[in-house]
Amino acid sequence: MAEKETCDVIVIGGGSAAFEAAVSARQSGAEKVVMVEKAPEAEYGGNARFSHTGFRFCHDGKDEIRAFIPDVDAELFAAMEIKPYTEEEFLGDLNRVTEGLIDEDLAAALTAESNAAAHWALATGIKWIPEKYATVDGRHHFEPGRAIQTLGGGKGQLGQWREIAAGLGIDLRFDSRVGAVYGTDRRMEGVRVSSEAGEYDLMANATIACAGGFQANPEMRARYLGENADLLKVRGSKHDTGEVLAMIMGLGAKATGHWQGAHQTPIDAGAPRFETPVREDGRGNAMNRYDYCHGITVNSLGRRFFDEGESFHSYTYAKTGRAVRSQPGNIAYQIFDQKGIAMFRHGPDFPATFEQAGTIEELAAKAGLNPEIVAHTVTEYNHAVADDVPFDPSKLDGKCTTGITPPKSNWAQKIDAPPYRAYPVSGGITFTFGGLAVNTEAEVLNTSNQPIRGLYASGDIIGLFYHNYPSCTGQTRNLVFSLKAGANAAALGN
Numbered sequence: 001m002a003e004k005e006t007c008d009v010i011v012i013g014g015g016s017a018a019f020e021a022a023v024s025a026r027q028s029g030a031e032k033v034v035m036v037e038k039a040p041e042a043e044y045g046g047n048a049r050f051s052h053t054g055f056r057f058c059h060d061g062k063d064e065i066r067a068f069i070p071d072v073d074a075e076l077f078a079a080m081e082i083k084p085y086t087e088e089e090f091l092g093d094l095n096r097v098t099e100g101l102i103d104e105d106l107a108a109a110l111t112a113e114s115n116a117a118a119h120w121a122l123a124t125g126i127k128w129i130p131e132k133y134a135t136v137d138g139r140h141h142f143e144p145g146r147a148i149q150t151l152g153g154g155k156g157q158l159g160q161w162r163e164i165a166a167g168l169g170i171d172l173r174f175d176s177r178v179g180a181v182y183g184t185d186r187r188m189e190g191v192r193v194s195s196e197a198g199e200y201d202l203m204a205n206a207t208i209a210c211a212g213g214f215q216a217n218p219e220m221r222a223r224y225l226g227e228n229a230d231l232l233k234v235r236g237s238k239h240d241t242g243e244v245l246a247m248i249m250g251l252g253a254k255a256t257g258h259w260q261g262a263h264q265t266p267i268d269a270g271a272p273r274f275e276t277p278v279r280e281d282g283r284g285n286a287m288n289r290y291d292y293c294h295g296i297t298v299n300s301l302g303r304r305f306f307d308e309g310e311s312f313h314s315y316t317y318a319k320t321g322r323a324v325r326s327q328p329g330n331i332a333y334q335i336f337d338q339k340g341i342a343m344f345r346h347g348p349d350f351p352a353t354f355e356q357a358g359t360i361e362e363l364a365a366k367a368g369l370n371p372e373i374v375a376h377t378v379t380e381y382n383h384a385v386a387d388d389v390p391f392d393p394s395k396l397d398g399k400c401t402t403g404i405t406p407p408k409s410n411w412a413q414k415i416d417a418p419p420y421r422a423y424p425v426s427g428g429i430t431f432t433f434g435g436l437a438v439n440t441e442a443e444v445l446n447t448s449n450q451p452i453r454g455l456y457a458s459g460d461i462i463g464l465f466y467h468n469y470p471s472c473t474g475q476t477r478n479l480v481f482s483l484k485a486g487a488n489a490a491a492l493g494n
Contacts, residue, residue, distance in 0.1 A: 024486025153282020185252025257463020306462025
């Protein structure tokens with residue numbers, strides 16, 4: 001094979017952000033767009049492969065959303081409650097969960113351009129279905145800003161993008177690892193690619209880095225995320241090991257985002273160490289354990305340690321895994337009675353690791369916990385539950401506990417309807433928050449805050465979030481910045 005090759009635009013990666021960037025570049029006039037994907041064909045797709053890939057974006061409400069889901073039955077659609085989601089609400093959510101640390105300009109760009117980016121994906125050919133919802137009195141309620149996900153989940157989305165990319169003549173190369181980047185802190189020139197056929201240089205006027213973060217690299221997790229982070233189970237792709245991120249920083253790119261933070265969620269304690277599988281219907285990862293809002297969670301000592309009802313799970317799940325990780329042995333137990341089990345998002349009988357018993361004491365013994373302590377914890381919790389506030393899962397209902405620490409701020413129901421269940425969970429990691437600094441044009445910045453000419457980035461490789469993030473914002477971030485990156489790279493490449 002040739003030792004040197006040229007193209008208009010290089011895209012590093014093969015996940016949703018990479019496909020979006022490549023398609024944007026091709027649509028914007030770049031003639032030869034090459035995607036170099038580290039993973040073999042059977043494993044391509046980055047973290048999207050293990051996600052349901054929901055999208056949070058600004059919209060005017062039910063009538064606008066109908067354009068994304070035209071095939072939904074008219075009777076079902078009529079029963080849906082889909083409220084508008086404004087730029088102010090989206091920006092408020094971003095600032096609240098990141099504790100005000102998200103970059104103001106990037107947050108403003110993300111919220112302002114989220115609607116146009118979602119419509120671009122729709123117009124380009126991506127198909128959608130409704131998100132999960134809560135049904136109350138025959139009405140289907142959606143969480144704010146989250147009304148749709150891609151058909152077939154993450155794998156379905158990747159398949160759609162691959163078909164679109166093929167139709168545009170985009171050159172997708174699997175098993176093609178970037179071994180070196182060529183350039184300086186002022187100019188990106190190309191990459192060294194290691195493929196099964198050999199090594200070669202791939203040069204271009206523009207390169208878009210969509211290679212993901214470092215969640216699958218135990219050394220980097222230990223270095224940046226803290227104690228026992230190297231032992232975390234990886235819910236996302238095993239191929240996101242951070243070497244492209246490190247190489248680009250080695251050129252002089254600026255680092256930003258929360259380097260001690262990550263998307264860490266509660267997952268089944270029996271989950272595999274890497275790449276936890278998605279559900280067959282594409283509606284989420286099979287190992288997710290996100291129903292904690294409707295029960296209590298205790299550690300191996302039998303004590304509660306966080307507010308299970310702080311907010312909707314979409315605003316808390318990405319930090320709850322960190323709370324679990326901080327407990328002895330990186331393990332906790334989600335405890336439910338039949339009222340809580342009836343609220344499970346995927347129904348009461350989804351496959352999972354759990355114990356069931358007729359009494360709390362028996363349940364604790366089966367789970368390997370101290371029966372006396374767990375029974376005391378449940379009794380203390382039950383006595384603290386407010387009886388004068390109605391339970392309403394469609395909103396933050398204020399049905400809380402009083403007089404105990406930590407409190408439960410919403411959806412606090414007594415655990416008193418047997419048989420009871422205990423689901424063991426551990427903290428799992430999906431993606432990391434530390435990454436490259438970019439501006440609103442998706443240009444990578446150097447340590448002097450100047451754009452590195454010819455270098456753009458999107459996806460998990462950019463540093464954007466701190467502490468936490470509103471669920472499904474990652475996919476929206478990918479769309480917004482990949483669309484920008486592709487258009488700007490094409491203009492430079494031409």
